[in-house]
Amino acid sequence: xxxxxxxxxxxxxxxxxxxxxxxLGSYFDxxxxxxxxxxxxxxxxxxxxxFSTAWLVPRSIDDLKRYDAMIRxxxxxxxxxxxxxxxxxxxxxxxxxxxxxxxxxxxxxxxGKIEHFLQTGRENNLVSSDVIIDVQANRKxxxxxxxxxxxxxEERKDGVVLCGAxxxxxxxxxxxxxxxxxxxxxxTMPEECNIWTAIPAxxxxxxxxxxxxxxxxxxxxxxxPLNAAGEEADCILLFDHVFVPWDHVFSYKxxxxxxxxxxxxxxxxxxxxxxxxxxxxxxxxxxxLIVDALGTDHVPAVRAMVAEVISYAAILRxxxxxxxxxxxxxxSGVMLPNHSFVTAGRLHAIEHYPRIMQILRDLSGQxxxxxVPQAAWEREDLGDLLDTxxxxxxxxxxxxxxxxxxxxxxxxxxxxxxxxxxxNINATPAPALREELYRxxxxxNGMNLIRRKLxx
Numbered sequence: 241x242x243x244x245x246x247x248x249x250x251x252x253x254x255x256x257x258x259x260x261x262x263x264l265g266s267y268f269d270x271x272x273x274x275x276x277x278x279x280x281x282x283x284x285x286x287x288x289x290x291f292s293t294a295w296l297v298p299r300s301i302d303d304l305k306r307y308d309a310m311i312r313x314x315x316x317x318x319x320x321x322x323x324x325x326x327x328x329x330x331x332x333x334x335x336x337x338x339x340x341x342x343x344x345x346x347x348x349x350x351x352g353k354i355e356h357f358l359q360t361g362r363e364n365n366l367v368s369s370d371v372i373i374d375v376q377a378n379r380k381x382x383x384x385x386x387x388x389x390x391x392x393x394e395e396r397k398d399g400v401v402l403c404g405a406x407x408x409x410x411x412x413x414x415x416x417x418x419x420x421x422x423x424x425x426x427x428t429m430p431e432e433c434n435i436w437t438a439i440p441a442x443x444x445x446x447x448x449x450x451x452x453x454x455x456x457x458x459x460x461x462x463x464x465p466l467n468a469a470g471e472e473a474d475c476i477l478l479f480d481h482v483f484v485p486w487d488h489v490f491s492y493k494x495x496x497x498x499x500x501x502x503x504x505x506x507x508x509x510x511x512x513x514x515x516x517x518x519x520x521x522x523x524x525x526x527x528x529l530i531v532d533a534l535g536t537d538h539v540p541a542v543r544a545m546v547a548e549v550i551s552y553a554a555i556l557r558x559x560x561x562x563x564x565x566x567x568x569x570x571x572s573g574v575m576l577p578n579h580s581f582v583t584a585g586r587l588h589a590i591e592h593y594p595r596i597m598q599i600l601r602d603l604s605g606q607x608x609x610x611x612v613p614q615a616a617w618e619r620e621d622l623g624d625l626l627d628t629x630x631x632x633x634x635x636x637x638x639x640x641x642x643x644x645x646x647x648x649x650x651x652x653x654x655x656x657x658x659x660x661x662x663x664n665i666n667a668t669p670a671p672a673l674r675e676e677l678y679r680x681x682x683x684x685n686g687m688n689l690i691r692r693k694l695x696x
Contacts, residue, residue: 241413241447241448241450241475242447242448242449242450243256243257243450243453244450244452248450251413251414254457255456255457255458256453256455256456256457256470256471256473257413257414257450257453257457257470257473258457258470259455259457259459259468259469259470260322260414260469260470260471260472260473261414261470262470263317263318263322263469263470264322264325264326264367264411264414266317267280267314267317267325267326267327268326268365270313270317271290271292271365276313277290279309279310279312279313280292280293280310280313280314280327281293282296282306284362291362291363291365292326292327292361292362292365293306293307293310293327294310294326294327294328294329294330294361295330295358295361295362297334297337297338297358297574298334298574298575298576299569299573299574299575300575301564301565301567301575303575304564304567304575304577305564307327307511307514308514308560308564310327311327311511311514311515311518312518314326314327314515315515315518315519315522316518318469319466319519319522319650320515320516320518320519320522321466321469321471321650321655321659322411322471322472323410323472323512323515323659323662323663323666324369324370324410324411324472325515326367327511328370328508328511328512328515329361329366329367329368329369329370329411329415329417329419330358330361330368331370331507331508331511332370332419332421332436332504332508333354333357333358333361333368333419334358334507334574335504335505335506335507335508336350336351336354336436336490336491336504337351337354337355337358337572337574338506338507338570338572338574338576339500339503339504339570339572340354340572341570341571341572342496342500342503343491343494343496343497343500345496346494346496347490347491347492347494350490350491353487353488353489353490354490356487357419357438357488357490361417364416366415366416366417367411367414367415367416367417368415368416368417368418368419369409369410369411369412369415369417369418369419369441370418370419370421370508371406371408371409371412371418371419371420371421371439371477372406372408372420372421372422372423373406373407373408373409373423374388374389374390374405374406374407374422374423375388375405375406375407375476376407377389382428383426383428383429383430384428384429384430387404388404388405389404389429389433390402390403390404390405390406390420390422390433390435390479391403391404391430391432391433391435392432392433392435392492393432393481394481396483398485398486399483399484399485399486399488399489400435400483400484400486400489400492401481401482401483401484402435402437402479402481402482402483402484403479403480403481403482404479405476405477405478405479406420406476406477406479407476407477408474408665409448409474409475409476409477410472410473410474410662411472411473412441412448412475412477413441413448413450413473413475414472414473415441416440416441417438417439417440417441418438418439418440418441419436419437419438420435420436420437420438420439421435421436421497421504422434422435422436422497422498422501423501424498424501424502429498431493431495432493434491434492434493434494434495434497434498435489435491435492435493436489436490436491436492436497437484437488437489437490437491437492438484438488438490439482439484439488443482443483443484444482444483445479445480445481445482445483446477446478446479446480446482447477447478447480448475448476448477449475449476449477449478450473450474450475451473451474451475453471453473454467454471454653454654454655454658455467455468455470455471455655457470460613460614462614462642462645463611463613463614463645464645464649464653465642465645465646465649466646466649466650466653466655467649467653467655471655471658474658474662502676506576506577506579506582507574507576507577509579509582509583509586509668510560510563510576510577510582512586512666513556513559513560513563513582513585513586513589514560516556516585516586516589516663517553517556517557517559517560517585517589520549520552520553520554520556520557520589520596521553521557523549523552523553523596523600524546524549524550524552524553526600526646526647526650527545527546527549527550527599527600527603528546529643530600530603530604530607530643530647531546531603532632532633532634532635533607533632533633533634533635533639533640533643533644534603534605534607534632534633535632535633535634536603542603545599545602545603546603548595548596548599549596549599549600552588552592552596555585555588556585556588556589559581559582559584559585559588560577560581560582560585562578562581563577563578563581563582563585564577564578566578566581579680580677580680580681580682583673583676583677583680583681584677584681586668586673587670587673587674587677589663590663590664590669590670590673591670593660593663593664594660597650597651597656597660600647600650600651601647601651601652604644604647604651607640607644607647608644608647608648608651608652610644611641611644611645611648612626612630612641617638617641626638626641
């Protein structure tokens, strides 16, 4: 692992990485806390043992509701700024179980390997990362000539050897394992690039090059209430002859996977959109707290802006509720939320996200640049004056200051900009979502009504 050009031997001791690990650790603490364990864990009826609901393969709507409760808690824990919380990682494995009927003809052994992976995740409570994105490269080059495209360079009796690169890879540096897959392949892509596998974060030959951190790990919790919890570490992965045993290779040279890329992502897409829906509730709460702090609720334009944030949150929550209530099982017996509602929700979430951030900034006004550091507030010659001169409407001066520190972290800080970029890319760009809605949404009821009315 390489950060700022230097090797990092212990991620827990690196301030910019370790703080987020502590935050992730609090999620695992909550799994065993009496008041929250039922929100985050499930009892295995076969053994009576508890395991993280993140590793549950949903077979019913009740199972999806268990997921929903878990996502709500993990979003509450990090205020949703961790796009890859511990409850996200197993999504691809669950999706492969859900759509096994589409891949089993060419990969008859895949299901057994995936189920073993899921069982290993349950037993070890792993933090898994979703490794998909290819690195940017010269797209004028023919696909076979793009050296960065991850591929098998050697097939052995005991496994395969990988070379190439992957981008993004949020939280892998702070996690345990990754599931490596491919984005939609080009028809000219060599067959050795068609691979889906699991790989440990410490695999020999796997090099992680981390981007510059947006947090130092030394933030003050009063001055930076969100950033003090750390951030996910994004990185580029370089595969320098990384060996993977056949037991970890779920699929290889199966072109069917490229043709059903969006299908295989459906469970992941729901979890992404559901986290955004719970973030929407946080945004609505933040908007109201700003108004209460400043006493601006008598201004019609202010009420209209708050209502817009409420509408954003309510529409997202309605989409996610509908997605679960109208969920259907796949042919392989895995219950998946309604894809149309999820896709429409994702589109709504990312299209309006920049607007919601700007509304929170507008509501805050100069409060975002008039913040006072804790160290200044605690000076004997300043504290009383600040208390006297800067009181809010329903908050005292220092409480108001802490609120605007929070809004700053959420809307203006470098971490906020990284999260905004992540949400836009992670949820799939808006044009692609519109195309997916056009392709997949069932309009037959409305069309048939009109046909019958007009005799068409």
